Amino acid sequence: MARIHSNDPSGATRMRAFVLALFLGAIVVPGVAIAQPSSIPETTDDARRLPIPPVDRSQHPVVVITGGMLIDGRGGAPIANAVVVTQGDRIVAAGRAGTIAVPANPARVVDATGMYIMPGLIDLHVHFTQQRCHDFGQYSDSPAGAAIRGVALAQQLIGAGVTAARDVGTVDDVALRIKEAVDRQIIPGPRVLWSGRIIATTGGHGDEVTSTATGRQKPAMGGPSKGFNGPWEWRTAVRQQVRGLADWIKLGAPADREEIAAAIDEAHSLGVPVAIDSFGQYTDWAIEAGVDTLEHPLAMTDQAVPLMKKHGTAFVPTIGAFDNLLTGGYPTAGIPTGGFYHTHSRRFVIDQKEHLGRVAQAYRAGVPIGVGTDIPFENEVRYPDAYFRELAYLSEAGMTNADVLASATRVGADIMKMGDKLGTLEPGKIADILILGANPLDSLENLRDVRYVIADGRLVVETPQR
Template sequence: MRKDITVPTTITPRRPAPIDGTLWLTGGHVVDVLGGTVRRDVNVAVADGRITAITGTAPAPGSRTVDLGGRYLLPGLISVHTHLSVVYPFSATDEDENPGLTAMRALSRAQDALHAGVTTIRCVHEQHRAELLIRTAAEQGWVDAPRIVGAGRAISTTGGHGHGSACSYADGFDGFLHAARTELAAGADLLKIFITGGIAHEGESFTGAQMTPEEMRAVVRAAEEHGSYVTAHAGSGSAIREALAAGVRGYEHAYELDDATAKEMAERRVFLTPTLCVTRCPDWMAEHSFSSWQIERATQVGPGHLDSIRRAVAAGIARPDDPGAPGITMLAGTDYPPGEPIEDTVVAVREMEFLTDAGLSPEQALRAGTSDAARLVGLAGQAGAVEEGLLADLIVTDRDPLSDLSALRRIPFVMQAGRIVRDDLPAAAPAAAAAQTRTGGTA
């Protein structure tokens, strides 16, 4: 794992500190993403960046409060497949770009995500390891950003899927072992590899492996040396089966899964991030300078991609109440910057809605972007739920997202580690929330 960063005592943090004393979020309903229930009409106390109480008792007179007005309080969103430094079209990538410019572009997208309610992100390739720079700046108090877990630069074979994207390039066991150790030494929390092609480059196929089993094992070895893990850009079942045998723990995209591979993934209890956005958003792609060929290719792959993820769901979803049972942990990750506008929401929320199209219930999709994602990024027991003692990473919706996931399309309040990032709460409760409170609506 990455080394702790020591902040010199001569630096004065510029980042707003958590509010001194206790702040009460009053008159809300707490969404239990683990149990799939709603705890109604409670008050939540936040102090020193954490949730200190969830109670039906009113705070003492004179306490500092934020009136939720019958709205729903749930954990901040976590997006686990993020690229902050990417440029569109991909062909415009300049591998020799000034690292300062790369970091500034990435920071802008990180702050967009935070404002949208994404309080933690996992980056799975950034040019110049930009996310690690942002993480350091945030930890030293210079910038606001989501909590960041980063892979540094993804590792690609020479001429492979990552070619031209400012990745780390390697070949052979020793080459991949060296490249993996280099990213970990630079501060990466995990390692990302490309085991197949994808849909972004003309003439490329996502069937068949671009890495040998020995090369995969080299990266897994380096990760295990640091108590970390490997996730793989993966298109087809045949390559995924090789990666499973090599010890790869996480998989991204899975455009073409067969039933047997999906079953083996469930038996090995792996993590899968479908990134359904990349094959289901042609209008967004057109607005971001994707070529007509790329848009056509994505939409062609889209139906099969959705069917593939449905097979993964049918193979079994991991259960939070039985962590040892077979099952795939399905996760919410966008591939695109998660705070980017799309339709009347942001990409992070649209991805969670797409997961319900693939067969997840609203409850399961909500866990994919909160509690299950927290387990993957090493924040189990720290974030991903609204519970006493956990980090006060919180968002608010007008309606119950367990009943209708589209409630996430409006997030008027965001808190990260006890700091109010966004407060667009109106003075009065919306009519719909007030009516539901009066009638005792169910979760």
């Protein structure tokens, strides 16, 4: 066991564009001197990119990793007898021994001889607050209970080498508080980007009275609706999420075309990316409106993949989440085998062969594909196995081992809007590093052989002998 030390009135649109252009210096106002903005040297390590004061890392501890085979994630050949140097939370150098200056008296030297050094893994679709344990139905739930479950999942993820995770739907602000707890070193876990509550129409996915999984009515008919109706309410919902410090916006279908487009436009105007849980024509509308990621391959039209390629949309298939429904359901939650039942927003058949076919089609078309798990129940027994099973599904869809590893690291970082900070091992990147006992390029199963995990420059898992 690892030790885990609208319709927006055109005038408003033009005004926003004018203000932005004025800020960027694209419009010259006679008689007014406009200072050209300089690049921000330091920002928060999330998708919001808030400016922060310069960070002096000169006195931070140095860690040196020696002797391993380096798979740096940039697509080149592995580098034998490699050295990686980190200081504080950043990578200082990475390359072949003899070409890298090694500081004297580092705080720690990790001997990775015979091991494989690669970027930490990324899970793009988790829900930290989802249920677990066979008897959870006997207990009432609360945000505090959800937070406790989330802490347990965070520990499972980091122990498996998942150093970054995107939460795409949470209870209250639980995922935000887990993010903060990891940042403050209160708990071990991956770097967290979160998207708050799913924005849905009244009665849509995220606001149904019946559970999507079980079809059971929720207590008190689900309480007052938290849905939004009309483009301006969807814009308001986005603003509320951004005000609440969300890194991402998560939308749910069904919804009107104008609602989806308004939410995406609003989020992008505020510099925040958008994911959507969608199906059928709603997926096509979202892609055309510029959504950043499509979650799930549900009831996709034949136009979806070509549209994704055209508009640069990324794809997070979460194949395992639906295969679970088809091959056993979720017994502890009373969810039978076969698919979705008694739900208004999931009135279609799950076809695993079709799902894999859509992933293969997207792969051939060059659509960015990321790794996401989306396990709603039984987290205590399905993680971290669900992550590695998801990689196997991508292989089954025709992806090479190298491309699957890229999806789990570099491509995943790009999809997360963190490609300049995560996903590869090179100077200036955040020190999220996974050290394995066997070569993952030979077999993706070797990703399970975790020996060390360095997250944000800190050694959080250490099992050199297995």
